[in-house]
Amino acid sequence: xxxxxxxxxxxxxxxxxxxxxxxxxxxxxxxxxxxxxxxxxxxxxxxxxxxxxxxxxxxxxxxxxxxxxxxxxxxxxxxxxxxxxxxxxxxxxxxxxxxxxxxxxxxxxxxxxxxxxxxxxxxxxxxxxxxxxxxxxxxxxxxxxxxxxxxxxxxxxxxxxxxxxxxxxxxxxxxxxxxxxxxxxxxxxxxxxxxxxxxxxxxxxxxxxxxxxxxxxxxxxxxxxxxxxxxxxxxxxxxxxxxxxxxxxxxxxxxx
Numbered sequence: 001x002x003x004x005x006x007x008x009x010x011x012x013x014x015x016x017x018x019x020x021x022x023x024x025x026x027x028x029x030x031x032x033x034x035x036x037x038x039x040x041x042x043x044x045x046x047x048x049x050x051x052x053x054x055x056x057x058x059x060x061x062x063x064x065x066x067x068x069x070x071x072x073x074x075x076x077x078x079x080x081x082x083x084x085x086x087x088x089x090x091x092x093x094x095x096x097x098x099x100x101x102x103x104x105x106x107x108x109x110x111x112x113x114x115x116x117x118x119x120x121x122x123x124x125x126x127x128x129x130x131x132x133x134x135x136x137x138x139x140x141x142x143x144x145x146x147x148x149x150x151x152x153x154x155x156x157x158x159x160x161x162x163x164x165x166x167x168x169x170x171x172x173x174x175x176x177x178x179x180x181x182x183x184x185x186x187x188x189x190x191x192x193x194x195x196x197x198x199x200x201x202x203x204x205x206x207x208x209x210x211x212x213x214x215x216x217x218x219x220x221x222x223x224x225x226x227x228x229x230x231x232x233x234x235x236x237x238x239x240x241x242x243x244x245x246x247x248x249x250x251x252x253x254x255x256x
Contacts, residue, residue, distance in 0.1 A: 013244045017079040067093075071094075120209065124157060127157070131170050164197070179203055183203045189202070
């Protein structure tokens with residue numbers, strides 16, 4: 001039996017695998033390019049911001065991007081050129097990725113307090129960098145924090161006092177404890193953040209940690225749906241690849 005004699009399922013499986021892996025190649029290439037840009041930045045800004053004790057984000061991005069690129073190429077050319085070896089390698093990668101996802105999910109649940117503490121301490125560090133051109137040359141931290149505080153209607157990690165505590169050079173001048181304008185209920189209002197925290201009713205009093213946790217808890221259903229779709233998609237890819245591999249093996253036996 002030749003490729004022209006295959007059924008609709010075999011042809012659909014081949015097309016499905018090729019299309020999915022084109023997407024994987026594009027995503028992997030984008031992540032790899034971002035990681036290389038962060039790592040090779042002349043100013044060292046991105047390495048300064050993203051390099052932490054637990055992991056170095058530029059290096060991790062390069063590794064993840066390269067892996068996705070390799071997986072996508074194996075899947076695409078394995079299906080397009082009908083190379084059994086590449087399809088088997090591709091299936092091995094898929095199984096390995098699924099196992100890693102399970103391990104990471106279990107690890108995050110088991111180490112919830114450690115992950116939470118790490119995220120909190122990192123955010124405190126970013127608050128200290130806020131407005132510092134030597135640490136935040138491209139205003140990446142400032143724009144990110146402003147966007148979070150404005151969209152989640154919060155201020156600081158646990159509250160407004162985080163700003164003068166962790167960035168005293170800008171927000172605890174002359175014992176006057178203030179916050180950035182993005183903490184204001186109406187940030188467009190000039191001088192909304194000039195008054196001291198204790199007497200300023202124009203700013204949000206709740207911390208972003210609680211606001212973001214509440215947001216996640218309120219949207220757990222959608223998180224579960226997204227996770228379920230990803231799992232179903234991965235299983236579908238694995239099944240389709242297995243189907244195509246079996247078809248190619250049967251054809252090779254018949255031709256032999």
